[in-house]
Amino acid sequence: MFKSKAANAVATADKYGAVPQSDKSELPAGCTVTFYSIYYRVKTRSGPPYFNKVKMKEILTDINGIMSPGMNAILGPTGSGKSSLLDILAARKAEAGLTGELLLDGAPQPPNFKCISGYVIQVGTQLIRGVSGGERKRTNIGMELIINPTVLFLDEPTTGLDASTAHAVLLLLKRMSKQGKTIIFSIHQPRYSIFKLFDSLTLLANGRMIFQGPAFKALDYFATIGYNCEPYNNPADFFLDIINGDSTAVEARQNEYFDTDMDFEALFGKTETTLAEKLAIMFSKSTYSSEMMAKLKQLSEAKKGSESFHRQIMYSTSFSHQLKWLTKRSFKNLLRSPQTSVAQILVSLSMGLVVGALSFGVKNDLNGIQNRVGALFFMTTNLCFSSLSAIELFVIEKKIFIHEYISGYYRIFAYFLSKLLVDLIPMRALPATVLATVTYFMIGLKQTVSAFLTLVLTLIQVSTTATSMALAISTGYNVVAVANLLVTLCFIFMVILSGLLVNLVSIVSWLSWLQYLSIPRYGLRALQINEFTGLKFCNNSHQLHTIGSKCHPGPEFIICTGEQYLHSQGIDATAWGLWQNHVALILMMVIFLMISYAKLCFMKKFS
Numbered sequence: 001m002f003k004s005k006a007a008n009a010v011a012t013a014d015k016y017g018a019v020p021q022s023d024k025s026e027l028p029a030g031c032t033v034t035f036y037s038i039y040y041r042v043k044t045r046s047g048p049p050y051f052n053k054v055k056m057k058e059i060l061t062d063i064n065g066i067m068s069p070g071m072n073a074i075l076g077p078t079g080s081g082k083s084s085l086l087d088i089l090a091a092r093k094a095e096a097g098l099t100g101e102l103l104l105d106g107a108p109q110p111p112n113f114k115c116i117s118g119y120v121i122q123v124g125t126q127l128i129r130g131v132s133g134g135e136r137k138r139t140n141i142g143m144e145l146i147i148n149p150t151v152l153f154l155d156e157p158t159t160g161l162d163a164s165t166a167h168a169v170l171l172l173l174k175r176m177s178k179q180g181k182t183i184i185f186s187i188h189q190p191r192y193s194i195f196k197l198f199d200s201l202t203l204l205a206n207g208r209m210i211f212q213g214p215a216f217k218a219l220d221y222f223a224t225i226g227y228n229c230e231p232y233n234n235p236a237d238f239f240l241d242i243i244n245g246d247s248t249a250v251e252a253r254q255n256e257y258f259d260t261d262m263d264f265e266a267l268f269g270k271t272e273t274t275l276a277e278k279l280a281i282m283f284s285k286s287t288y289s290s291e292m293m294a295k296l297k298q299l300s301e302a303k304k305g306s307e308s309f310h311r312q313i314m315y316s317t318s319f320s321h322q323l324k325w326l327t328k329r330s331f332k333n334l335l336r337s338p339q340t341s342v343a344q345i346l347v348s349l350s351m352g353l354v355v356g357a358l359s360f361g362v363k364n365d366l367n368g369i370q371n372r373v374g375a376l377f378f379m380t381t382n383l384c385f386s387s388l389s390a391i392e393l394f395v396i397e398k399k400i401f402i403h404e405y406i407s408g409y410y411r412i413f414a415y416f417l418s419k420l421l422v423d424l425i426p427m428r429a430l431p432a433t434v435l436a437t438v439t440y441f442m443i444g445l446k447q448t449v450s451a452f453l454t455l456v457l458t459l460i461q462v463s464t465t466a467t468s469m470a471l472a473i474s475t476g477y478n479v480v481a482v483a484n485l486l487v488t489l490c491f492i493f494m495v496i497l498s499g500l501l502v503n504l505v506s507i508v509s510w511l512s513w514l515q516y517l518s519i520p521r522y523g524l525r526a527l528q529i530n531e532f533t534g535l536k537f538c539n540n541s542h543q544l545h546t547i548g549s550k551c552h553p554g555p556e557f558i559i560c561t562g563e564q565y566l567h568s569q570g571i572d573a574t575a576w577g578l579w580q581n582h583v584a585l586i587l588m589m590v591i592f593l594m595i596s597y598a599k600l601c602f603m604k605k606f607s
Contacts, residue, residue: 038060042097064289069182076243091117
């Protein structure tokens with residue numbers, strides 16, 4: 001079992017990070033990261049769907065090493081396993097298929113390792129850049145330095161940068177390493193001015209380690225096994241030539257040494273041995289490897305049985321501090337891209353004007369009943385479908401959230417609550433209030449303050465509950481379109497069961513329970529009770545009634561009051577009949593938000 005427990009870091013981090021740390025000066029300047037016998041395998045599938053074969057592919061094989069405070073480079077060609085090793089050292093790989101031992105200052109890696117380490121990734125898109133590559137890279141590094149990490153991981157920090165900018169970024173990292181930071185990074189093919197900044201070098205080839213030690217000793221090691229770097233040749237290019245077998249001169253010396261000094265068929269039990277396997281076995285037999293393994297054993301036993309200091313490290317900031325700045329950031333992002341929020345308000349205003357014009361100056365007659373119910377139905381349905389804009393709330397920022405959370409920036413609940421505060425008030429409450437205000441006075445609904453406030457409250461609850469359901473379904477998805485489809489289907493069924501399109505009293509018993517899952521049903525019933533209670537219809541010239549059936553002759557049923565209409569629809573017109581709909585909406589909202597939060601907590605955060 002992989003002893004760093006990378007997958008358990010997220011599950012237990014809040015236990016160790018619930019209290020903010022007040023004194024960062026107590027932290028050590030840097031840490032020594034040691035790793036022993038690391039193996040990493042992944043499942044691969046081949047063949048047609050449902051008939052494919054599952055095979056295990058070995059990504060890393062028997063990787064050992066020591067990385068002390070300073071510049072620790074992981075070098076190798078594409079596909080050598082650089083990024084996989086970096087993710088493992090940073091506790092960002094899933095535990096499945098991972099074995100070996102990973103220590104921090106000779107002790108097991110703590111569960112809250114994310115709170116004392118930083119991980120710099122690429123950000124930005126091809127469409128929206130905003131800043132240059134160098135500025136973006138330095139900004140990423142600065143973001144990771146906010147938590148004052150003792151260990152900083154970087155995945156190919158020079159990728160996409162010109163030579164001058166790449167050198168400037170590495171000089172920045174070098175200055176940090178001189179302050180005692182442990183800098184661990186993967187890099188592909190650096191130029192010499194960058195290579196000479198390295199303190200430690202780890203060379204990988206096809207997931208195997210062919211060198212690990214001080215960078216300035218790498219050329220001497222390869223010289224001892226028959227590889228001599230030509231004058232004025234870049235050492236990094238020279239190492240890649242060895243790994244890829246690209247240099248004719250190097251290959252000749254390599255074959256000569258292999259043929260005369262080592263029987264690889266006897267070692268591996270096979271006639272064909274890859275170049276990476278040959279280089280790996282030669283390094284394992286070298287004095288460099290023996291010295292490294294001896295240091296690994298010494299570091300592992302030095303603090304054996306002792307409690308790691310880092311187990312007491314907490315989040316750098318309190319929950320309230322995290323919530324404050326996350327809310328500020330979300331609100332600032334909303335102001336920078338106001339199209340969605342402004343569009344929500346404009347759509348609500350437009351829809352309110354249309355509905356208000358169609359039902360303008362409603363009267364207390366048969367047409368008035370129909371116009372009232374139609375307008376109330378439209379308002380609840382419109383707010384439900386308007387909540388579809390909330391689907392992207394946790395989808396678009398999924399990768400950013402995962403990176404920032406596992407980097408120890410903030411707790412999940414602080415992020416979740418900040419998003420709700422910024423989304424529910426300007427994006428849900430304001431459009432619902434605008435829609436209610438415009439339609440209420442244009443249509444001429446019940447002219448009392450309490451009735452108006454009840455209508456506004458009901459519409460806000462419908463909007464927030466529908467938004468909560470959209471979040472519960474969409475959280476965790478990578479594609480907005482899929483979540484959009486699922487939420488839309490749910491709303492369609494809910495609208496059918498709202499009570500206008502289908503008489504809920506007439507639904508067969510084995511399907512009648514579905515009506516209790518309909519958000520617009522609760523909203524429409526509450527609005528109808530609020531509007532129709534106390535209304536009189538028989539004072540007008542046209543009496544309101546339903547004609548008795550010709551097949552079943554009987555007395556005509558006269559509708560003279562709003563209570564009679566509500567009774568015909570199976571609606572309880574009492575005070576509890578009104579407020580039980582609000583209670584139901586609150587319960588549904590809480591349940592949906594809990595589901596959304598749980599999906600954030602259990603979201604897969606490791607590759």
